[in-house]
Amino acid sequence: DAGITQSPRYKITETGRQVTLMCHQTWSHSYMFWYRQDLGHGLRLIYYSAAADITDKGEVPDGYVVSRSKTENFPLTLESATRSQTSVYFCASSGGQGAHEQYFGPGTRLTVT
Amino acid sequence: GENVEQHPSTLSVQEGDSAVIKCTYSDSASNYFPWYKQELGKRPQLIIDIRSNVGEKKDQRIAVTLNKTAKHFSLHITETQPEDSAVYFCAASPDSWGKLQFGAGTQVVVTP
Numbered sequence: 001d002a003g004i005t006q007s008p009r010y011k012i013t014e015t016g017r018q019v020t021l022m023c024h025q026t027w028s029h030s031y032m033f034w035y036r037q038d039l040g041h042g043l044r045l046i047y048y049s050a051a052a053d054i055t056d057k058g059e060v061p062d063g064y065v066v067s068r069s070k071t072e073n074f075p076l077t078l079e080s081a082t083r084s085q086t087s088v089y090f091c092a093s094s095g096g097q098g099a100h101e102q103y104f105g106p107g108t109r110l111t112v113t
Numbered sequence: 114g115e116n117v118e119q120h121p122s123t124l125s126v127q128e129g130d131s132a133v134i135k136c137t138y139s140d141s142a143s144n145y146f147p148w149y150k151q152e153l154g155k156r157p158q159l160i161i162d163i164r165s166n167v168g169e170k171k172d173q174r175i176a177v178t179l180n181k182t183a184k185h186f187s188l189h190i191t192e193t194q195p196e197d198s199a200v201y202f203c204a205a206s207p208d209s210w211g212k213l214q215f216g217a218g219t220q221v222v223v224t225p
Contacts (some may be wrong), residue, residue: 031210031211033212033213042217042218043157043202043204043213043215045212045214048210048212100211101147102211103159104149104157105156106155106156107156
């Protein structure tokens with residue numbers, strides 16, 4: 001699990017500000033994912049990526065932007081933060097093509113005031 | 114898209130008893146079904162998974178069963194211990210990207 005890290009672990013920001021959450025993995029996994037976790041909703045997929053420069057939308061992509069210029073990094077940007085984006089954000093990675101085990105990072109708790 | 118329903122939402126069991134959590138999925142193309150355990154304030158941890166070509170899989174005190182025809186799968190925990198207390202999530206993966214659709218979770222409380 002030490003192979004996938006997220007930063008910051010905690011963040012408080014104001015409505016309207018841009019925020020970037022970082023995710024870094026050392027396994028050279030091809031696939032990476034961003035989820036948000038809210039009470040009553042479980043884990044919902046925001047964006048995912050199959051390789052560098054290949055990304056696609058998940059279930060709840062509105063208000064978020066991703067990029068993946070390097071295999072090991074998958075940053076998530078909230079372009080103009082809203083209170084509804086207050087959540088715990090988890091990054092995950094997976095090594096193989098197709099359905100494979102996903103390993104989660106420690107999470108970032110984001111509060112938008 | 115895929116929809117996963119999970120029951121019950123909360124489960125209280127006596128230490129030593131068994132716990133069963135059930136999930137149903139909607140997309141018959143789903144071929145991978147993992148289960149995650151999440152302790153309070155921690156990340157989800159994969160505890161067991163099953164693929165669509167297998168009906169049952171065991172790992173010590175935990176087992177997962179899959180019924181493709183009925184589109185449901187279950188997690189069984191035997192001889193429960195206090196450290197089994199956590200939230201458990203089922204998930205289904207319907208495509209080659211490995212995207213996961215999660216159930217809403219089950220809070221399991223094991224009382225001594």
